[in-house]
Amino acid sequence: xxxxxxxxxxxxxxxxDFPAQPVLTAVADLSPTVLEWxxxxxxxxxxxxxxxxxxxxxxxxxxxxxxxxxxxxxxTDVLRAGKDLLAEKPFGIDLQAAENILQVxxxxxxxxxxxxxxxxxxxxxxxxxxxxxxxxxxxxEIKAGFHHSSDLDPTKTINWKRQTQFCxxxxxMGDLGMHVAHVPLRxxxxxxxxxxxxxxxxxxRPDGKGGMAICDTWDNAILHTRLDIGAQKDIPMTWEMKxxxxxxxxxxxxxxxxxxxxxxxxxxxxxxxWQYTRGKEQWWQKTDLGFQGPYATVxxxxxxxxxxxxxxxxxxxxxxxxxxxxxxxxxxATPEEAVDSHRIFAEALLTNV
Ligand SMILES: NC(=O)c1ccc[n+]([C@@H]2O[C@H](COP(=O)([O-])OP(=O)(O)OC[C@H]3O[C@@H](n4cnc5c(N)ncnc54)[C@H](O)[C@@H]3O)[C@@H](O)[C@H]2O)c1
Numbered sequence: 001x002x003x004x005x006x007x008x009x010x011x012x013x014x015x016x017d018f019p020a021q022p023v024l025t026a027v028a029d030l031s032p033t034v035l036e037w038x039x040x041x042x043x044x045x046x047x048x049x050x051x052x053x054x055x056x057x058x059x060x061x062x063x064x065x066x067x068x069x070x071x072x073x074x075x076t077d078v079l080r081a082g083k084d085l086l087a088e089k090p091f092g093i094d095l096q097a098a099e100n101i102l103q104v105x106x107x108x109x110x111x112x113x114x115x116x117x118x119x120x121x122x123x124x125x126x127x128x129x130x131x132x133x134x135x136x137x138x139x140x141e142i143k144a145g146f147h148h149s150s151d152l153d154p155t156k157t158i159n160w161k162r163q164t165q166f167c168x169x170x171x172x173m174g175d176l177g178m179h180v181a182h183v184p185l186r187x188x189x190x191x192x193x194x195x196x197x198x199x200x201x202x203x204x205r206p207d208g209k210g211g212m213a214i215c216d217t218w219d220n221a222i223l224h225t226r227l228d229i230g231a232q233k234d235i236p237m238t239w240e241m242k243x244x245x246x247x248x249x250x251x252x253x254x255x256x257x258x259x260x261x262x263x264x265x266x267x268x269x270x271x272x273x274w275q276y277t278r279g280k281e282q283w284w285q286k287t288d289l290g291f292q293g294p295y296a297t298v299x300x301x302x303x304x305x306x307x308x309x310x311x312x313x314x315x316x317x318x319x320x321x322x323x324x325x326x327x328x329x330x331x332x333a334t335p336e337e338a339v340d341s342h343r344i345f346a347e348a349l350l351t352n353v
Pocket of ligand 1: 001002028029030031034049051064065066067068070088089090115116117174175
């Protein structure tokens with residue numbers, strides 16, 4: 001993800017009327033091979049295998065993308081070094097770690113946000129706007145999810161995301177959950193009840209050295225939740241986070257249905273927004289939105305947005321909010337939203353039956 005971030009900064013001139021320019025000057029990674037890649041970036045002055053050296057330099061903001069077991073330690077070191085932070089999800093390996101990070105944010109007063117890029121896509125922005133118009137009547141149900149499929153291959157080599165000691169007891173929820181939680185939490189949809197169905201499928205995987213290694217994380221998670229929105233009580237909201245969803249390659253989706261209307265968006269159709277209306281007849285209509293992120297770019301309106309675009313929009317959201325010119329546009333997940341997502345995942349572990 002560090003390389004994705006570097007690529008976003010390298011094409012910053014795409015943004016229109018954006019009066020702040022981040023410059024990538026220092027990178028820390030344990031792997032000298034990984035550091036080698038960054039040598040092609042002209043503004044970098046420091047490449048180091050010791051992140052403390054980076055924290056001692058004059059950088060203002062640090063983006064940290066490391067395994068989950070290291071989040072609390074490195075995030076709090078960044079804050080205590082007087083730097084602002086764009087933290088990767090899930091914002092700590094568990095709820096306790098997330099709360100500890102939040103405590104250090106309060107103590108240091110640094111500006112911190114958590115990574116979650118899909119809500120910056122035009123289709124998701126339209127979902128948020130349409131929901132906020134309040135035209136759906138009584139909400140019937142909300143479904144949101146994030147699906148991967150490559151773990152269906154039993155010969156896929158193990159990595160840290162498939163081992164509880166590095167990824168966390170919440171498993172797939174730590175890996176994919178913040179992506180699912182961000183929009184519902186931003187809309188104020190905090191479940192008051194969570195009931196989980198968690199699955200572990202393959203218990204070991206090739207270790208990449210000719211043997212097998214224990215694979216002990218939850219692969220798939222379905223969270224059935226209930227929430228109240230004003231006078232509307234007991235609305236079912238389902239969150240699905242799956243590493244084993246046949247044929248799905250990074251599919252993020254949301255669907256909101258009410259008595260009078262509804263909408264849906266999926267990255268399967270990356271430019272298409274669907275809206276349901278109930279008149280004399282009931283209709284699903286769709287429109288192709290093209291390229292319209294919250295932060296305007298030089299890219300023509302008819303083109304399709306993709307992962308690097310929403311990732312860059314997320315960084316634009318971070319910088320704009322930090323510098324005070326987001327002006328009501330969408331911004332990154334807050335530390336409080338990240339902690340709330342952890343509360344829900346912690347409850348899921350307790351209610352899994
Ligand atoms: N926003 C997204 O879409 C997205 C996608 C994938 C991963 N992530 C998150 O990004 C983070 C990293 O995931 P990844 O897929 O990039 O993992 P990765 O394993 O590909 O990369 C992690 C890097 O951290 C380095 N590292 C480990 N310990 C270090 C240390 N002490 N000091 C410096 N560098 C160290 C490793 O050498 C490695 O290069 C995780 O929190 C993950 O959940 C986010």
